[in-house]
Amino acid sequence: MIDAWILTVICLTVLMVLATVRLVLGPTAPDRAIALDTVNTLVIAAMVIIGVIFKEIIFVDVAIVYGLLSFVSTLYIAKYIGGEL
Amino acid sequence: MTAVEIIMFACLAIGVVFNTLGVIGLLRFPDVYTRMHATTKATTFGSIFTSLAVIVYGLSMFFSQADSQYLTLAIHAFLAAACLAFTNAVSAHAIARAAHRSGIRPVLAVVDRLAEANL
Amino acid sequence: MIAFLVTAGMAFLLYLVLTAGSGSIGFWSFSELVMGVLLAILNGLIARNFLCRSKSYRLLDPRRLLQLLVYVPGPFFVELTKANLDVAYRVITMKIRPGIVRVHSGLKTDLGIFMLANSITLTPGTLSVGIDEATNDLFIHNINVSEGDEKRDVIESTELFGLANLPAWIRRIAE
Helix, strand or coil: CCCHHHHHHHHHHHHHHHHHHHHHHCCCHHHHHHHHHHHHHHHHHHHHHHHHHCCCCHHHHHHHHHHHHHHHHHHHHHHHHCCCC | CCHHHHHHHHHHHHHHHHHHHHHHHHHHCCCHHHHHHHHHHHHHHHHHHHHHHHHHHHHHHHHHHCCHHHHHHHHHHHHHHHHHHHHHHHHHHHHHHHHHHCCCCCCCCCCEHHHHHCC | CHHHHHHHHHHHHHHHHHCCCCCCECCECHHHHHHHHHHHHHHHHHHHHHHCCCCCCHHHCHHHHHHHHHHHHHHHHHHHHHHHHHHHHHHHHCCCECEEEEEECCCCCHHHHHHHHHHHHCCCCEEEEEEECCCCEEEEEECECCCCHHHCCEEEHHHHCCCCCHHHHHHHHHC
């Protein structure tokens, strides 16, 4: 029997792959930026749940740091797209 | 199934449903601004709910087993959700502003006051 | 001096939250507390001029903090839920009528504008795109501009929210 937590992580992984479709297709640079942002959000949500599955809190800590770093990189990409860099 | 488990699985289900809606919106909507509506709101809300399931799990295990590592799990999951909610809104605004500055106009728009304002 | 104390205090608080459950003094161990104090002092020395750049300490008022704690899980979360049901409806039916409108905020401080812009991004059908620095007006991408609104030059910020009056809450908290 598959655990509900593992099922959630599988669903989130499928969603990441679907968001990657937009990352590849996206006609403009901001489209790709928001697709990347979506993938990052889903990765954080999945990592918090993985922390429960493996009973390791370090996954949640890594998720927090990953979220903050992805925020900084998204801001950087936005500045570059807006021509302010 | 106990009541706590039902709450947990309901939170997980809500989270997955809204994340799915967000990604479908990302694939279906016609231009960058409407796609941003779907991703920002729906994935933030969905991720808050999946984190809420983890918080409920951590607190219930903490009160039933009195092991402080479950309390740490709950607090850190809460911090991850708070970071997510805060940073997603700011980065969505940053990308929207950058997209408008780089000359991308909203498709199908009935009005565009920002282009008229010439900032 | 106040800036240093505020920054160091917030850094120490964050350290305490992150290391809760490590030992026996309350929830913390002795070594974590010593390390937290040292890092908080270092943090306060480095970052005091960045965190408290505006030199206004309105948010130290406990009544404002209490209102902030009520605001986020209360009216804000209600509007967030409504926004998501709205987005779900739009994703399924694709009934959209997008447009960028100018919204008069009526707020004066940077903190107020920041909170209003973030609240707008996460509430029904709206996404903040730009800010007019001179008048503090916000430009908002609305996914479903209601009939007649595209003719009007300026829209009041209270018209964007259906259930709760978020701009009034933000004014009480931030100004």
